[in-house]
Amino acid sequence: MSIQEGIRMAWLSLAGNKLRTFLTMLGVIIGVAAVIALVSIGQGATNEVTSQVQSLGANLIVITPSMSAGVRFTVDDAATIAARVPELAQVMPVITAPVTAQYGITSYDTTVQGVTESFPVIRDFPVAFGRFFSAADVQDAANVAVLGQTVSSQLFKGLNPVGRTITINGQPFQVIGLLTTKGGSLGQNQDDLIAIPVTTAERLVRTRYVAAIYAIPKSADLSAVAVGHLENIFQHQYQNDQAVAVLAQDQLLSTVNSVTTTLTLMLAAIAGISLLVGGIGIMNIMLVSVTERTREIGVRKALGARRRDVLQQFLVESVFLAGVGGVIGILLGVGGALLISGLAGWATRVSVGSVLLAFVFSAAVGVGFGLWPAMRAANLNPIEALRYE
Amino acid sequence: MIDLQHVTKIYGQGDVRVTALEDVSLHVERGEMVAIMGPSGSGKSTLMNLIGCLDRPTTGKYVLAGRDVSTLNDNQLARVRNREIGFVFQTFNLLPRLNALQNVELPLVYRREPRAARVRKAMAALEMVGLGERMHHHPNQLSGGQQQRVAIARALVGEPSILLADEPTGNLDSRAGEEIMAIFQELNQQGITLVLVTHDERVARHCRRIIRVLDGRLVGDEPVTAPLRAVPVHSDQEAAQA
Structure with missing residues (x-):
């Protein structure tokens, strides 16, 4: 029997029992869709978190004193650190406080960050418009402010803020610059600040x-x-390695990456198990089908079908079940991933690799789980098969 | 055409050995119409399976159409069945999902014949058994007699050396049975070699030679002096019923 003829036979038999064919495929459909959707979500989350961590500033090192260990830093400590650690190019103290900013009758609650002229370089956060304050402004404790995009749009509703005067907690500040848009990072809106x-x-x-x-x-x-x-x-200074947390952005990045990669693998493994269950469903149905069609197999053998012909017929059926289920699953999985990213605003990334992997896996499931039932069919004794009721 | 030489068939091993056939020699010429008779358990099914190349003899030799087939492997036997044997079964054994034409095509499918030639030959075979009008019916849309005629067309389509029928009228009423026997006699007239396995004396008397099997041995081989003539009934009434 030619392959073409085998496909025709498989089609006739599968189309003859549509509900069963569909339900059998459903296992593979759900498995493949789950693999693709979950891996896409995992990879999307990895990319999202990675880009957010990167947006903190390239090579940023954050030194945070632990209040509970009784350690506090002042502005002068930044200069001390700069002097003692020659590997550092720039060191900047950051004072953070919640404030109320006002322009005219519009007021807005935001966060002020007291920083130095190094801010655009250290945070990789340049101004879009106007200028950042200078070392002289820091020296003089000048009342100048650089706004984040969110603050600007809340206070000025699209007007150019540069050159205007706002009040922060009642004190007048001259706006000298507007920062670029940075977006959210790890759940925080980075554009909601005044420097x-x-x-x-x-x-x-x-x-x-x-x-x-x-x-x-x-x-x-x-x-x-x-x-x-x-x-x-x-460690030397406080005899306590919990006293000060030193976190480098690249360390954070690799930690975050390893966490999200593990998470993605775990999701893929869970989805892979459902694909395996789908494959077992195919094997189950193919075994039932072989038993049901014992007589048919006997007839075919009497008419001259060889072992190979019978093997091929049943193998084509199971590969068809897995293959078509795989394709439908891919479409559903990609659709599901897009839907989730649309609804939840969660970035997903459908990679060609995960689609290919899911399809090859489902085809392999078809061959793997179809082989045993097909061999049982092929090895039937024609005399006994013809006598089977 | 069929030449069985001292054929013995033993099933099982050791204590459960059963000798189904013992030292059977049988010769059937081209163009004969032979009935093999015997009660159940007599070994006639075993004999039929051997003649039909579904099984191999334990000892002895079987020459079919000039070729020794007693030592062939499974695939070679499948090929011999495909080329040399046309099976007609008691329960018709049509594949329910295929229509009449597709059922008749099956032996040619396993011969890898191109589709156009297959369809042409299958249609001709169906015409021959008077079912030219019902090629696209499925088995459940056909009466028993019509199904058996489809099965005969399927057996004929590959132009085998022998037509091997196992109780072909066993599941049919007497009128449909008569019709099937008429077709067999007509085919035999055209020179086709027929072997019928039956336990029905009346069916056997339609043949020209009766071979009797009992307890695994041939116990009788006589010519039928005046074979019964089956009255060829045309299928019009039956078609109207179906």
């Missing part, structure tokens, strides 16, 4: 203490050395 000189912030919110110290190394390769150096210093 002012750290010296001005000390006065405005009446504090000497900084929330964190940001730094960047002289080169990317020095990041690990710098972190090691910093940890050494703080």
Whole structure:
């Protein structure tokens, strides 16, 4: 029997029992769709988190004192750290405080960040319009502000804010620049801030203490050395490795990546199990089908079908079940992934690799789980098969 | 055409050995119409399976159409069945999902004949048994007699050396049975070799020679001096009923 003839036979038999064919396929459809959708979501989440972490600033090192360990940093500590760790190119103290900004009768609650002129470089966060404040502005504790996009649009509703005067907690500030759009990161809107000189912030919110110290190394390769150096210093100083948290962006990135990759693999494994169950469904139905059609097999053998012909006939059926189920599953999986990204605003990425993997796997399921029933059919003794009731 | 030489068939091994056929020699010439008779358990089914190349003899030799087929492997036997034997079964054994034409095509499918030639030959075979009008009916749309005629067309389509019928009228009423016997006699007139396995004396008397089997041995081989003539009934009434 030719392959073409085999496909025709398989089609006749599958089309003859549509409900059963559909239900058998459903197992594979759900399995393949689950593999693709879950892997897409996993990869999308990985990409999202990675880009968010990267958006914090390339090679950023964040030094955070632990309040519970009784450690607090002031602005002067930033200069001390800069002097003691030669691997660092720039060090910047950050004072963070909630404030109310007002322009005319419009007021808006936001966060002020007291930083230095290094901010655009350290945070990889340039101005879109106007200028950032200078070292002199920091020195003088000038009342100048650079707005994030969200703050600007809330206060100015599309007007150009540069050159206008706003009040922050009642004190007048001149807006000298507007930051670029950065988007959200790890659940925070990074555009919802006002940057002012750290010296001005000390006065405005009446504090000497900084929330964190940001730094960047002289080169990317020095990041690990710098972190090691910093940890050494703080360990020595406080005799407590919990006192100060030193976190490098690339470390964070690799940690986050390994977590999300594990998560993606776990999702894929769960989905893979459902695909396996679908394959067992195919095997089950094919075994039932072989038993039901014992007489047919006997007739075919009497008419001259060889073992190979019978094997091929049943194998084509199971591969067809798995193959068509696989294709439908791919369409559903891709559709599901797009739907989730549309509804939940969650980035998904359908990779060619996951689609290909799912399809090859489902075809393999068809051959693998179809082989045993097909061999049982092929090995039937024609005399006994013809006598089967 | 059929030449069985001292054929013995033993099933099982050791204590459960059953000798189904013992030292059977049988010769059937081209163009004969032979009935094989015997009660159940006599070994006539075993004999039929051997003649039909569904099984191999334990000892002895079977020469079919000039070829020794007693030592062929499964695939070779399948090929011999496909080329040399046309089976007609008691229960028709048409495949329910295929229509009459597709059922008749089957032996040619396994011969890898191109589709056009297959359809042409299958149609001719169906015409021959008077079912030219019902080629696209499925078995459940046909009466028993019509189904058996489709089965005969299927047996004939590959132009086999022998037509081997196992109780072909066993599941039919007497009128349909008569019709089938008429077709067999007509085919035999055209020179086709027929072997009928039956336990019905009346059916056997339509043949020209009766071979009797009992307890695994041939116990009789006599010519039928005046075979019964089956009255060829045309299928019009039956078609009207169906």
